[in-house]
Amino acid sequence: MKEVTHNSSIIGAYAIAIAEALENLGVVAEDIFHTCGLSLPTTTDPLVRIDNQTISRLYAAAVQASGDPGFGLRVGETMRPANLHAMGFALLSSISIRDFAQRLSAFYRVVSQNADIRCEERGNQFLLISTSTKGADTCFETQDAYIALVTNLLRTISGNRFQLRTLELTRPQPEGQAQRYRDYFQCDIGFDRPEIIMVMDVAQVDKRLPGANEELALGHDRTVMEYLQRIDRSDIVNRVRSLISEELPVRALNKDRVAEQLHISTRNLQLKLAARDTSFQEILDSTRRAQALAMMSRSSVSVTEAAFSLGYTEVSNFTRAFKRWTNQSPRQYRQGLGLER
Structure with missing residues (x-):
């Protein structure tokens, strides 16, 4: 260790x-x-x-x-x-x-x-x-x-x-x-x-738990946050992934916007990610893929809803990406899970 x-x-x-x-x-x-x-x-x-x-x-x-x-x-x-x-x-x-x-x-x-x-x-x-x-x-x-x-x-x-x-x-x-x-x-x-x-x-x-203690919980939260700051300081991949997950449903994302939020230049962001053998596009793609698989595993979420939630402006673009990830269309994927006939 x-x-x-x-x-x-x-x-x-x-x-x-x-x-x-x-x-x-x-x-x-x-x-x-x-x-x-x-x-x-x-x-x-x-x-x-x-x-x-x-x-x-x-x-x-x-x-x-x-x-x-x-x-x-x-x-x-x-x-x-x-x-x-x-x-x-x-x-x-x-x-x-x-x-x-x-x-x-x-x-x-x-x-x-x-x-x-x-x-x-x-x-x-x-x-x-x-x-x-x-x-x-x-x-x-x-x-x-x-x-x-x-x-x-x-x-x-x-x-x-x-x-x-x-x-x-x-x-x-x-x-x-x-x-x-x-x-x-x-x-x-x-x-x-x-x-x-x-x-x-x-x-x-939402029922109050028997051992609920707001003061203790907040005190321990502060300790955890101190450790997280130390752990995350060099973890650029998790920081970028977190920003993508938060921002995808509400606005279009690109590496310039993410770099701005991280208070670094776009070139510096690219270099830091390259040092971790990845790129902004790879992180964006993997985050979308994970969320798309989750959404398509739920019958309550339509393909259109999933596409726009993941930042696609056209459903056809989402469908093409999904086929690239899974070799299946969203409908075929759902059929395999028994969610559609």
Whole structure:
């Protein structure tokens, strides 16, 4: 584990939960960590990170040693608020489930740079959506641990009254484990989907939680923001992606406008992105692609609505882009998901 760089993706304290989950199964965690070239973690400092490749290697060894293909669920269940540093305690102090979800969306980067999280409300449904960031090569166990952690935190802060309506996972259906996942999350589950989506009733998201404490939550928020400033200072890709996500629905975007908002020249922006092996157009394209797949996975969003929400002036331009991303038209994609005939 090391001081954060743009290649470091996950808070180092995450490995503490992996070690504890191994020990709970009677496996000597130190031996597994040693085989992966790691020492047992000792700090929850959010600036100490562990890269995705190392986490994947560690999980592979843990699954083999434990014989449990659902080991990621155990890790998520083992994780405590302290593993998330100040953000964990801010989440525990949230006023409502909506407040929790918005806080998770705003501050998740302090834990991991692998996903962008957003909240959406559709009719009587409230959605917490996680989209993998470009180049985030996370293993299925990491994804399982994330969703198990969020579910258990929500159950805790709601006095165990939290209930999912449905859950969509990006991982394929695990052989022989599907019922275990349904039992664990207590809802219907869709596998192999483009995003992780937790669907809940709007009626439950605005009820005041038993442990709500505005003063504590705001205090922890300030600590998290201080760390985020240090993490994001050199993370130009996430800063550009965040601006694009915010601005797409309301105005036309180009690299000049984004550079202006970042208070740097357009040339400097291009150079910084090139140093990260990407470009403004690539980030714009990947952001549109992720959002387009999410929108086309919902029957309530029309192709026209999606096109204009993503900044296209013509539906035909959106359709061509969608075919380039998926080799399917939006309608064909929806047919494959069973949303259209």
